[in-house]
Amino acid sequence: MTEDTDLLREECQSALAAAADQKSWDAVRVSWLGKSGRLTGLLKQLGGMDPDARKARGAELNQLRDELSRAIAARGEELENQALEARLLAESVDVSLPVPRAARGMLHPVSRAMEEITAIFATMGFSVAEGPDIETDWHNFSALNTPSHHPARTDQDTFYLPPEEPGQSDRVLRTQTSGVQIRTMLGQKPPIRIIAPGRTYRADHDATHSPMFHQCEGLVIDRGITLGHLKGCLTEFLRAFFGKPDLPVRFRASYFPFTEPSMEVDIGWSRKTGEIGEGEDWLEVLGSGMVHPRVLANCGLDPHEWQGFAFGMGIERLTMLKNGIPDLRSFYESDVRWLTHFGSDPLSPALLHEGL
Numbered sequence: 219m220t221e222d223t224d225l226l227r228e229e230c231q232s233a234l235a236a237a238a239d240q241k242s243w244d245a246v247r248v249s250w251l252g253k254s255g256r257l258t259g260l261l262k263q264l265g266g267m268d269p270d271a272r273k274a275r276g277a278e279l280n281q282l283r284d285e286l287s288r289a290i291a292a293r294g295e296e297l298e299n300q301a302l303e304a305r306l307l308a309e310s311v312d313v314s315l316p317v318p319r320a321a322r323g324m325l326h327p328v329s330r331a332m333e334e335i336t337a338i339f340a341t342m343g344f345s346v347a348e349g350p351d352i353e354t355d356w357h358n359f360s361a362l363n364t365p366s367h368h369p370a371r372t373d374q375d376t377f378y379l380p381p382e383e384p385g386q387s388d389r390v391l392r393t394q395t396s397g398v399q400i401r402t403m404l405g406q407k408p409p410i411r412i413i414a415p416g417r418t419y420r421a422d423h424d425a426t427h428s429p430m431f432h433q434c435e436g437l438v439i440d441r442g443i444t445l446g447h448l449k450g451c452l453t454e455f456l457r458a459f460f461g462k463p464d465l466p467v468r469f470r471a472s473y474f475p476f477t478e479p480s481m482e483v484d485i486g487w488s489r490k491t492g493e494i495g496e497g498e499d500w501l502e503v504l505g506s507g508m509v510h511p512r513v514l515a516n517c518g519l520d521p522h523e524w525q526g527f528a529f530g531m532g533i534e535r536l537t538m539l540k541n542g543i544p545d546l547r548s549f550y551e552s553d554v555r556w557l558t559h560f561g562s563d564p565l566s567p568a569l570l571h572e573g574l
């Protein structure tokens with residue numbers, strides 16, 4: 219039996235065109251070129267032919283085999299590319315789609331508040347300074363003019379650590395960020411304008427106190443600094459932080475060993491509704507004062523030449539007030555539901571021009 223090679227070629231080519239995926243393509247390939255395939259069968263018949271006929275038919279069939287092999291390989295490649303393209307399309311990521319809120323994690327409200335505080339003070343020319351959590355007794359207390367009998371120094375309030383080397387003075391887990399004032403004045407020349415956000419520690423634990431919490435210190439040292447600068451700076455800060463341009467701010471005489479005079483800073487709020495900036499009541503939010511001449515002298519600065527003001531605030535407290543968070547302990551429980559509710563988008567940094 220001899221089949222017309224043109225018909226064979228056409229038949230194979232239309233089978234290839236009809237093969238829509240790699241599996242049916244493979245079936246076509248096997249049915250033509252496989253061990254018991256059509257073409258293989260024809261080539262086997264050559265053996266029974268007489269030499270002249272075999273020569274002519276052999277040349278014809280070999281050519282056909284080459285052609286079909288090429289056509290089959292080309293179609294195979296085409297189908298492979300198509301499959302790859304379909305996969306890429308199915309697996310592609312639309313980068314313009316919004317990521318679900320909880321899927322990318324949230325910024326803890328304390329971190330957010332630190333960012334906001336930093337952004338506000340940055341507009342007033344402050345930079346960020348740091349100090350160690352394990353502080354010397356001298357930086358944390360003595361240099362800040364804190365007398366040895368001061369209640370803050372008792373080990374009911376302070377976590378003490380043994381000295382690093384025998385004979386050296388005690389170390390403490392810093393009870394306040396105020397020690398960064400000392401480190402900054404010792405480390406750089408005035409004028410100084412820094413804030414120092416960070417962790418602080420006290421031996422205290424209830425609904426409003428945690429053994430670890432966060433503070434932000436502030437220090438300005440320059441020539442001719444007055445109480446007016448302090449009041450202007452802190453009023454500006456509080457109004458920006460709470461987003462209330464007319465927030466009532468009150469400065470109330472107080473005492474801190476490292477400032478003279480010292481003042482607590484209160485903001486207006488309503489005890490009835492809890493609303494900040496409304497009502498007749500006052501809420502204490504931070505401590506402040508003019509840097510005590512003895513503290514300046516402890517850091518090698520002449521108090522007749524340099525003056526300054528300092529302030530310190532509890533970050534959790536400010537965050538609780540701003541966001542209406544009732545219990546301090548929830549800050550440290552790592553409850554994802556709480557974080558999702560009170561946390562903020564890590565991809566939207568605190569920028570003043572967008573509003574806090």
Ligand code: DAH
Nearest residue numbers: 394477505506507528529530
């Ligand atoms: N260190 C004080 C505290 O932990 C807060 C404070 C008050 C800081 C007055 C200051 C300041 O710098 O001037 O309660």
